[in-house]
Amino acid sequence: MHSLNVELGERSYPIEIGSGLLGNPQSLQPHIRGKQVCVVTNETVAPLYLPRLLDGLSGLDRVDTLELPDGEAFKTLDTVNRVFDRLLERRHNRSTTLIALGGGVVGDMTGFAAACYQRGVDFIQIPTTLLAQVDSSVGGKTGVNHPLGKNMIGAFHQPRLVIADMDTLATLPQRELAAGLAEVIKYGLICDAPFFDWLEANMPRLLEREPQALAHAVERSCRDKAAVVAEDERESGRRAILNFGHTFGHAIEAVQGYGNWLHGEAVAAGMVMAAELSRLRGDIDAALVERVRTLLELAGLPVAAPEGMGSGQFLDAMAVDKKVLDGRLRLILLSALGDARIVDDSPREQVVEALNCCGA
Ligand code: NAD
Numbered sequence: 278m279h280s281l282n283v284e285l286g287e288r289s290y291p292i293e294i295g296s297g298l299l300g301n302p303q304s305l306q307p308h309i310r311g312k313q314v315c316v317v318t319n320e321t322v323a324p325l326y327l328p329r330l331l332d333g334l335s336g337l338d339r340v341d342t343l344e345l346p347d348g349e350a351f352k353t354l355d356t357v358n359r360v361f362d363r364l365l366e367r368r369h370n371r372s373t374t375l376i377a378l379g380g381g382v383v384g385d386m387t388g389f390a391a392a393c394y395q396r397g398v399d400f401i402q403i404p405t406t407l408l409a410q411v412d413s414s415v416g417g418k419t420g421v422n423h424p425l426g427k428n429m430i431g432a433f434h435q436p437r438l439v440i441a442d443m444d445t446l447a448t449l450p451q452r453e454l455a456a457g458l459a460e461v462i463k464y465g466l467i468c469d470a471p472f473f474d475w476l477e478a479n480m481p482r483l484l485e486r487e488p489q490a491l492a493h494a495v496e497r498s499c500r501d502k503a504a505v506v507a508e509d510e511r512e513s514g515r516r517a518i519l520n521f522g523h524t525f526g527h528a529i530e531a532v533q534g535y536g537n538w539l540h541g542e543a544v545a546a547g548m549v550m551a552a553e554l555s556r557l558r559g560d561i562d563a564a565l566v567e568r569v570r571t572l573l574e575l576a577g578l579p580v581a582a583p584e585g586m587g588s589g590q591f592l593d594a595m596a597v598d599k600k601v602l603d604g605r606l607r608l609i610l611l612s613a614l615g616d617a618r619i620v621d622d623s624p625r626e627q628v629v630e631a632l633n634c635c636g637a
């Protein structure tokens with residue numbers, strides 16, 4: 278088992294990564310402070326992993342469970358209210374612990390419920406998608422969608438523990454695995470060149486879901502994200518580099534309709550666009566852009582704009598992206614492999630040219 282610590286002063290917490298962790302009382306119970314627990318999961322994940330998790334919780338006084346419907350469409354205040362209903366019905370008090378068992382949707386909602394319930398209770402993340410293991414379970418952002426915007430209602434609330442059990446990835450659909458790999462590749466690009474090299478050499482092992490390769494990739498990704506978050510917990514500066522590829526990616530998601538392209542797929546194409554723009558600025562060479570394309574393609578991810586989506590549609594969609602401050606388009610670009618920075622002075626024509634290089 279690998280273990281690492283997210284260093285956030287009194288809000289620090291461990292991330293445990295390995296196999297066979299879910300059903301192991303030793304991995305969970307030392308982190309549960311009170312006598313009550315409520316496991317929040319969804320209808321897809323519950324039949325696969327809830328019984329094993331409950332084995333790991335045996336011996337506790339009070340374990341309630343709640344199964345939510347599956348899907349981003351249910352990441353709403355209404356659904357979070359169901360968590361509050363359950364907690365109040367079962368008289369959970371301020372020393373309760375919420376456990377999120379599922380992907381990022383379950384994790385974001387459970388974390389938000391924990392941030393709000395009686396002004397804040399403990400929560401533990403047990404992410405079961407690669408994306409949730411390398412991204413959404415680390416960093417403390419929690420929340421739900423609003424009809425007028427994704428992730429617009431939320432809170433920062435750090436978990437007390439994250440358990441990433443590689444065994445859960447065995448049942449993940451291949452497309453979801455690839456979507457998680459997009460964020461993994463992102464860490465290599467923005468802050469960890471040796472990891473990018475490792476990914477180039479080991480992508481086939483990851484696609485075969487070799488547990489040791491997966492554990493290494495998850496650990497390295499969490500370490501990289503945790504280091505960025507530790508520097509800038511509330512995203513007043515450097516944390517923004519985690520949005521590499523995301524401004525272009527959000528435009529794809531918005532224009533295609535959320536759900537048609539998975540987030541990680543949109544980010545993959547967006548990272549190629551950002552890399553092309555970095556090249557046009559003279560910051561990186563064409564060979565690096567090709568390495569980015571090749572690795573993403575090897576992972577089974579898209580590297581071009583969606584069929585029929587033109588640069589005008591990108592620019593319109595990006596103008597409403599929440600990363601636009603004071604009317605200037607802020608983008609995360611590469612200065613070198615493993616080095617990203619925030620740029621807000623890219624001329625419109627250059628952005629269009631980068632998009633054209635990717636079929637828009
Ligand atoms: P998801 O939670 O919708 O999971 C994807 C699908 O896989 C779902 O159908 C889910 O039920 C299923 N699933 C989960 N685990 C499984 C398993 N082990 N085997 C088989 N199927 C499984 O999506 P996601 O990609 O995990 O997370 C996306 C969400 O995360 C978005 O809402 C996004 O906004 C959020 N997010 C949050 C942060 C953050 O910092 N809080 C960061 C990135 C993404």
Ligand code: MG
Pocket residue numbers: 412460523540544
């Ligand atoms: Mg992302």
